[in-house]
Amino acid sequence: MSNEISINASLEPFSTFRLPATARELVVLEDAAALPGLLDTELPVLLLGGGSNTLFIGDFPGRVIVNRLRGIDSEVIDRDRVLVTAAAGEDWHELVRWTLDRGLWGIENLAMIPGLVGAAPMQNIGAYGVELAHCLESVEVFDRHTGRIERLAASECGLDYRHSRFKAEDAGRFVVLDIRLELMMHGTPVLEYPSLLEELERHGHAQPDDPRTVAAAVMRVRKRKLPDPAVIPSAGSFFKNPVVDNAFAQHLIDRHPGLPNWPDKPGSTKLSAGWMIDHLGWRGKSVGGARVFGRHALVLINAGGATGSDVMKLAREIKAGVQEAFGIELEPEPVLIGNSLLH
């Protein structure tokens, strides 16, 4: 299948939300050497990993390149640190398991995040108090501007909460080929996230000394709260948690004492979008086949036969409700392809 271009290909199997949409052209990339040739087209190009953070609201009138570059390697730096390099087409959770099998600390809190390795730096994946930025060393990219392969240090990637230069000012410029992580042989668990700590305490592991113990607790919490994309089509959180200035956050917390909040950058506070949506009674509500997940209000699912316009209508109604009740403008978390067609 490699390098064979399919015409008017269905994108449904390539996105975990499984919306009906097509790409004018679709090709699977298994060898980085084929990349320059595949990028040499007049058509718009979209690089796709596991499709767990991309929603095809409409058809894509260009060439979709599905990244399936494989390989994981490691290099010991000193008594504590190991560099692990993983190709962009590796499954993220398989990489987490690979590191856990070797007793390495660093990405245990990121267990079970759907998607492929190449998407991790795009949106600086994060969960349970850890973000990729905590242990990312560098990213190897193909730079479409120069036609060269380069290794960008993590500090050059513009990582922030669910954000990077790859999805912002440099969207479409770089193709991620691999990521390199700096992991620890003797790490300390990150247990600041209340639901993770509670889960560990419940199992008598308040001070875990093995990253596998932490990952197992993360997986139990995720299984309880989040849909398994292999069973229920979804793209995880549909909106980002909003970050607002402290004074406005305090004003909202005074009015809604239950609203979960976390200190963010100096002077700002992150608020729980899931709680706000839940508070407005959205859990379990649907527009067509698009539904707010019954166990977590931040997650939209495809309950069967959802279309891009169902998703957009539901998302717009939720957004308007939150704006009216809380004065906050929610931003989508996944990349929405073709949504301009519906505005």
Ligand code: EPU
């Ligand atoms: N909450 C409700 N009702 C709901 C959902 C949540 O009251 O329907 C409350 C929870 O009780 C909790 C708070 O909101 O007090 C936060 O909920 P949760 O711990 O599930 O985390 P979240 O802020 O909703 C974020 C990430 C998730 C990540 C979790 C754990 C974003 C956009 N989402 O969700 O990431 O797994 O924290 O770290 O930051 C994703 O990005 O796709 C994703 C699933």
